[in-house]
Amino acid sequence: MVTSFVHCSRGLRRSCSIRGAKMPSSYFSELRSAVQNGIRKSAAGCDGGVQSSVEVLVGQGKLWSGNLRCFHSVPSSAVSGLNVLLRPGTVFHSRSDSQLGLKRDYCSGVSPGYGLGIRNSRNCSNFSRGFLGKSRSFSSSGEGESIQYDVVIVGAGPAGLSAAIRLKQMCRGKDSDLSVCVVEKGAEVGAHILSGNVFEPRALDELIPQWKNEEAPINVPVSSDKFWFLTKDRAFSLPCPFDNKGNYVISLSQLVRWLGKKAEELGVEIYPGFAASEVLYDDDTVVGIKTNDMGISKDGTKKETFQQGVALKDFLDKVTREEVMMPDSSSTLQKSEITGRITLLAEGCRGSLSEKLLRKFNLREKGHGQHQTYALGIKEVWEIEEHKHKPGSVIHTLGWPLDNKTYGGSFLYHMNDRQVSLGFVVALNYGNPYLNPYEEFQKLKHHPAIKCLLDGGSVLQYGARTLNEGGFQSIPFPVFPGGAIIGCSAGFLNVPKIKGTHTAMKSGMLAAEAAFSALQEGSSMDMYWDALRKSWIWEELRLARNYRPAFEYGLLPGLGVSAFEHYVFKGRLPFTLKHGKPDHEATDVAKRHPPIEYPRPDGTLSFDVPTSLHRSNTNHDHDQPPHLRLRDPTVPERVNLPEYAGPESRYCPARVYEYVPDEEGKLKLHINAQNCLHCKACDIKDPKQNIEWTVPEGGGGPGYSIM
Amino acid sequence: MKIMVAIKRVVDYAVKIRVKPDKSGVETQNVKMSMNPFCEIALEEALRIKESGLASEVVAVSMGPPQCVDTIRTGLAMGADRGIHVEYPDALYPLSVAKLLKALVEVEKPGLLILGKQAIDDDCNQTGQMLAGLLRWPQGTFASKVIMDKEKQAATVDREVDGGIETLSLDLPAVITTDLRLNQPRYATLPNIMKAKSKVVKKYTPQDLNVEIKADLEVVQVTEPPKRKVGVVLSSVDELIDKLKNEARVI
Numbered sequence: 016m017v018t019s020f021v022h023c024s025r026g027l028r029r030s031c032s033i034r035g036a037k038m039p040s041s042y043f044s045e046l047r048s049a050v051q052n053g054i055r056k057s058a059a060g061c062d063g064g065v066q067s068s069v070e071v072l073v074g075q076g077k078l079w080s081g082n083l084r085c086f087h088s089v090p091s092s093a094v095s096g097l098n099v100l101l102r103p104g105t106v107f108h109s110r111s112d113s114q115l116g117l118k119r120d121y122c123s124g125v126s127p128g129y130g131l132g133i134r135n136s137r138n139c140s141n142f143s144r145g146f147l148g149k150s151r152s153f154s155s156s157g158e159g160e161s162i163q164y165d166v167v168i169v170g171a172g173p174a175g176l177s178a179a180i181r182l183k184q185m186c187r188g189k190d191s192d193l194s195v196c197v198v199e200k201g202a203e204v205g206a207h208i209l210s211g212n213v214f215e216p217r218a219l220d221e222l223i224p225q226w227k228n229e230e231a232p233i234n235v236p237v238s239s240d241k242f243w244f245l246t247k248d249r250a251f252s253l254p255c256p257f258d259n260k261g262n263y264v265i266s267l268s269q270l271v272r273w274l275g276k277k278a279e280e281l282g283v284e285i286y287p288g289f290a291a292s293e294v295l296y297d298d299d300t301v302v303g304i305k306t307n308d309m310g311i312s313k314d315g316t317k318k319e320t321f322q323q324g325v326a327l328k329d330f331l332d333k334v335t336r337e338e339v340m341m342p343d344s345s346s347t348l349q350k351s352e353i354t355g356r357i358t359l360l361a362e363g364c365r366g367s368l369s370e371k372l373l374r375k376f377n378l379r380e381k382g383h384g385q386h387q388t389y390a391l392g393i394k395e396v397w398e399i400e401e402h403k404h405k406p407g408s409v410i411h412t413l414g415w416p417l418d419n420k421t422y423g424g425s426f427l428y429h430m431n432d433r434q435v436s437l438g439f440v441v442a443l444n445y446g447n448p449y450l451n452p453y454e455e456f457q458k459l460k461h462h463p464a465i466k467c468l469l470d471g472g473s474v475l476q477y478g479a480r481t482l483n484e485g486g487f488q489s490i491p492f493p494v495f496p497g498g499a500i501i502g503c504s505a506g507f508l509n510v511p512k513i514k515g516t517h518t519a520m521k522s523g524m525l526a527a528e529a530a531f532s533a534l535q536e537g538s539s540m541d542m543y544w545d546a547l548r549k550s551w552i553w554e555e556l557r558l559a560r561n562y563r564p565a566f567e568y569g570l571l572p573g574l575g576v577s578a579f580e581h582y583v584f585k586g587r588l589p590f591t592l593k594h595g596k597p598d599h600e601a602t603d604v605a606k607r608h609p610p611i612e613y614p615r616p617d618g619t620l621s622f623d624v625p626t627s628l629h630r631s632n633t634n635h636d637h638d639q640p641p642h643l644r645l646r647d648p649t650v651p652e653r654v655n656l657p658e659y660a661g662p663e664s665r666y667c668p669a670r671v672y673e674y675v676p677d678e679e680g681k682l683k684l685h686i687n688a689q690n691c692l693h694c695k696a697c698d699i700k701d702p703k704q705n706i707e708w709t710v711p712e713g714g715g716g717p718g719y720s721i722m
Numbered sequence: 723m724k725i726m727v728a729i730k731r732v733v734d735y736a737v738k739i740r741v742k743p744d745k746s747g748v749e750t751q752n753v754k755m756s757m758n759p760f761c762e763i764a765l766e767e768a769l770r771i772k773e774s775g776l777a778s779e780v781v782a783v784s785m786g787p788p789q790c791v792d793t794i795r796t797g798l799a800m801g802a803d804r805g806i807h808v809e810y811p812d813a814l815y816p817l818s819v820a821k822l823l824k825a826l827v828e829v830e831k832p833g834l835l836i837l838g839k840q841a842i843d844d845d846c847n848q849t850g851q852m853l854a855g856l857l858r859w860p861q862g863t864f865a866s867k868v869i870m871d872k873e874k875q876a877a878t879v880d881r882e883v884d885g886g887i888e889t890l891s892l893d894l895p896a897v898i899t900t901d902l903r904l905n906q907p908r909y910a911t912l913p914n915i916m917k918a919k920s921k922v923v924k925k926y927t928p929q930d931l932n933v934e935i936k937a938d939l940e941v942v943q944v945t946e947p948p949k950r951k952v953g954v955v956l957s958s959v960d961e962l963i964d965k966l967k968n969e970a971r972v973i
Contacts, residue, residue, distance in 0.1 A: 160912075160913055162913060202734075203754055206754065286912055286915060288910075306912060309909045310909060318906070319906055320906050320907070322908070322911045630738050632734075632737045633736070634736035720753060720754065
């Protein structure tokens with residue numbers, strides 16, 4: 016087995032973690048688990064039939080774990096090697112015997128950090144050189160590998176990629192370098208991106224002013240803007256409240272792909288297919304994220320393809336090179352500064368890690384205080400007949416098929432190549448638990464005004480995703496110790512405009528600027544919050560804050576207030592309306608509502624869920640633990656089914672949740688996690704908040720390309 | 723011993739494909755592409771043989787447009803040591819691929835060639851067999867188990883055939899094509915993907931290898947399979963016979 020270290024010299028980074036006298040509280044648990052893991056591995060391994068032994072002789076310094084001569088057998092297929100914890104500054108020499116290769120590898124050097132990973136490496140001599148120079152380091156802390164970057168960004172969406180691009184642009188401007196890594200759970204960049212989308216290029220003009228000459232997939236300007244109120248058979252034109260002059264009809268998935276290419280050209284490392292599943296802490300500071308373990312089967316045991324997750328960490332601190340070289344002068348080792356360690360979370364609406372951090376650091380209370388409200392958007396891209404296609408045509412509808420108490424509507428945007436984006440958005444604070452947003456969408460397509468457009472066409476792709484509707488009132492304090500939350504994970508969507516891409520991109524850029532000065536000059540990430548408040552995002556969202564909450568009182572009052580806001584007050588009302596109940600609490604009990612009978616799909620305009628799901632190209636490896644966790648497994652049958660008639664079996668646009676009768680005829684919840692579109696509706700809408708959406712193995716999920 | 727693995731960049735298996743409006747082929751623009759699953763299995767087998775010490779190097783070869791390099795990088799991330807990219811912008815049919823591989827074999831001189839049994843986009847199942855014919859090497863196709871023997875310089879291959887499993891012993895050098903049950907390919911881990919960036923991918927063109935690409939096949943038309951018709955409930959046996967005779971024309 017040959018594994019060699021890659022050494023790339025970059026900029027100012029060191030790989031040394033030296034602390035003062037106080038040991039971090041997590042150290043001993045790390046130590047304990049490293050020792051345990053090391054021993055556990057040698058017992059469980061040996062399936063490859065290769066036994067290697069490593070002797071570590073320690074000179075100066077102390078060996079904290081293992082004996083002075085320790086032998087571990089390492090399975091040949093193990094990714095991580097022997098892990099020995101050494102105190103920083105320990106001089107060591109190790110020898111490894113590989114029985115098969117009959118080689119002796121020697122490694123010596125100075126251990127810089129607490130973790131030391133020794134691999135069966137033929138190029139062991141490089142190992143020591145790398146630690147003392149400027150390089151990226153691979154270190155193991157007993158539980159897996161960890162790779163260090165200056166900035167780790169979770170999510171390759173508009174916000175994440177804008178932040179990455181901005182960081183690299185600033186590096187070029189100041190002639191320095193930062194290592195930036197973007198992890199993305201989708202199989203490729205853009206695979207999990209779904210949006211209307213009528214794009215306002217304001218943020219892109221600031222980020223990449225020359226986008227027009229760089230083949231950006233933005234080439235359909237808005238040509239017409241219509242606003243209809245639908246009843247069952249008619250469509251009434253209303254005065255259009257939107258002003259889309261200068262905007263473009265695009266596929267956001269395509270734009271994000273293009274942004275990804277631009278980011279890679281600037282030197283950003285993007286890794287699709289890796290899901291960030293855990294936040295790594297050091298005391299109470301976020302130091303990075305850990306990717307999912309891959310290759311675990313449904314019952315939790317490790318398959319033969321098991322690979323442990325990788326920790327992506329920020330550099331813990333910077334120490335000058337001279338201080339590292341002299342391990343015996345311990346006084347210089349104490350001189351270390353903990354400078355910026357930045358993790359940016361750009362997971363999109365209701366991001367799983369972002370929600371954890373929002374709760375942990377009480378960021379909602381520290382921000383504008385209100386909870387976030389959401390809507391579920393279901394979208395199809397159609398290819399329609401040539402003569403019906405008008406590139407740039409934008410239509411929004413309100414009214415039918417939703418009733419007066421449910422906020423929502425549809426959109427129809429004409430892209431190019433005869434393609435049309437058709438979507439339906441339902442606010443998730445609806446009361447009737449029998450409402451099925453997917454079926455309402457299918458109903459909508461039969462409306463005469465929509466049907467005439469779609470007749471003769473065919474569906475290319477299908478997908479669904481939740482979006483923020485909380486606006487200004489729900490913005491949390493987006494900075495936490497060690498990083499910040501950007502994009503829709505924080506929530507900057509402008510609800511009356513129905514646009515969130517430009518604000519997400521701008522928030523990414525502002526966070527990048529704050530991160531850059533934090534890393535270079537040691538300023539605080541709170542600068543991001545200040546920058547947000549001074550930017551156009553703030554003004555835009557503040558002016559738009561009273562539209563959506565007005566609909567709490569019903570459709571007509573909402574329309575009335577919106578009209579007033581738009582034409583008269585323009586956001587200058589002195590008060591701010593509050594949101595109603597959180598979405599999950601707004602679900603009413605089933606006995607107060609009649610069940611809704613939905614018509615059967617006809618196969619040309621409307622479809623059943625499995626057919627639509629097939630068009631989303633969604634897939635997950637079936638043999639993995641279900642990523643949708645029930646906090647209390649009895650709640651579905653005890654509460655959801657009797658009281659709310661099992662709403663999850665109705666609002667999920669992928670038919671993940673089904674109540675099927677078991678052998679005794681009792682209905683039991685069955686979770687088809689493989690269908691999941693990663694929309695997060697269940698995490699939001701479950702009445703008792705019992706369903707927790709966690710991230711599945713990276714690379715799974717939908718495969719959007721033109722959404 | 724060197725092992726050469728041929729990998730193909732195809733439309734990802736989970737993607738719902740559709741036929742182009744002009745019926746000339748399948749829509750591949752803006753569609754996710756990845757490594758052919760059988761090629762992944764082939765590469766995994768090569769890596770296992772290398773890890774057991776019976777091979778020194780695994781070389782991943784791919785042919786096609788410049789984007790094939792991404793597929794080769796995935797192969798390098800799984801553990802291959804070197805990559806070779808034969809650049810050719812148009813479609814390559816199995817005979818041309820076999821000729822190019824033969825030319826590469828003369829350059830690289832591997833001891834074993836492992837290919838996937840077929841590609842999921844054309845389902846040809848021809849390249850491995852043609853290559854073995856051109857090289858005059860023994861072939862073990864549809865392999866569900868491969869056991870290497872170093873002293874005898876032979877490979878014992880279990881083949882999945884219609885009647886069951888056939889066991890062959892092949893003298894090396896040989897061509898093996900892999901079937902589904904051979905192994906479970908490994909994941910490319912993040913550190914390996916990073917390391918793969920620095921591994922070498924050599925570029926060739928068909929002219930460099932002195933191979934003339936002749937399009938000996940022409941795709942005339944690609945159509946979707948006919949949509950299933952709705953089932954009909956019949957009321958009597960006479961009606962059934964009448965329909966079978968006159969409509970379905972099977973009796």
